[in-house]
Amino acid sequence: MVFNPADASEGPACILGKGYNNLTASCDIAVSSGASVQGNADRITAEGDRIFSAGWDLKSLNSGEAKLDEWWNDGDYGDGGFAGLTENWSLNKPVIGALNGLVIGGGFEIALACDLLIASEHVEFALPEMPLGIIPDAGAIQRLPRRIPYNIAMEMLLLGRRMKADEAAHYGLINKVVPHAELMTEAMDWAERLAWAAPLAMQSVKEVLRHIECQPMQKSFSAMREDDLPTYRSMLTSEDAAEGIKAFVEKRDPVFKGK
Numbered sequence: 001m002v003f004n005p006a007d008a009s010e011g012p013a014c015i016l017g018k019g020y021n022n023l024t025a026s027c028d029i030a031v032s033s034g035a036s037v038q039g040n041a042d043r044i045t046a047e048g049d050r051i052f053s054a055g056w057d058l059k060s061l062n063s064g065e066a067k068l069d070e071w072w073n074d075g076d077y078g079d080g081g082f083a084g085l086t087e088n089w090s091l092n093k094p095v096i097g098a099l100n101g102l103v104i105g106g107g108f109e110i111a112l113a114c115d116l117l118i119a120s121e122h123v124e125f126a127l128p129e130m131p132l133g134i135i136p137d138a139g140a141i142q143r144l145p146r147r148i149p150y151n152i153a154m155e156m157l158l159l160g161r162r163m164k165a166d167e168a169a170h171y172g173l174i175n176k177v178v179p180h181a182e183l184m185t186e187a188m189d190w191a192e193r194l195a196w197a198a199p200l201a202m203q204s205v206k207e208v209l210r211h212i213e214c215q216p217m218q219k220s221f222s223a224m225r226e227d228d229l230p231t232y233r234s235m236l237t238s239e240d241a242a243e244g245i246k247a248f249v250e251k252r253d254p255v256f257k258g259k
Helices: 025-034 058-063 106-112 140-147 150-159 165-170 180-195 199-212 217-226 230-236 239-249
Strands: 002-005 042-045 051-053 095-099 102-104 116-120 124-126 176-178
Touching (some): 095 106, 095 180, 102 106, 106 140, 116 180, 140 150, 165 176, 199 217, 199 230, 230 239
Parallel strands (some): 042 095, 051 102, 095 116, 102 124
Antiparallel strands (some): 002 042
């Protein structure tokens, strides 16, 4: 698995290119630290084309290296939840997930934590935790029923039903399905489009959405206008906001500086 800034100006924070791209404590810490507030977007993908991620490294659980009970309180796993992403509430810049194989268990939960998802045509999603006597509590239970119909989500959660890429796109679970050879080209095209945007405006979208999620419509407007949303407040009075309007009037491309 590779996690790095979308402009690739920095090296990847985490690479797992062997086996099933399982996640370990060291990878959790690497992804969490790599998901910085700098830049306009991050992208996460996996090496190879067979498996995006099979989730948690069950061998480390079996050996006692990792603990199932309250793993989220284990300091060895860094901040931000599973893989440093599933509970990273301070990460306001978009994360693009380029899915290139089987997206299973915790790997599926990582994908659900991304903001934009593009998948190879051979991708399949699955949650195999139930036969293991555990549940997907790092994001699937919380997010999946909000993304697809409840009964379909429960079929995946309880029965381990697999879902192919085309069906996932049908339900809106992912944004786009492409041939595998075009996956990274398409993902980088998205990243380049994001790179031209005003950083504060882009980050404000995530900050506001996260804050008002599940609130009644009237309350969501009040919360946006009255609550503590520092990025959004900064954006409203930013140089970039003035530059964007000025550039539109002058019929030229804006030059954003992130302030």
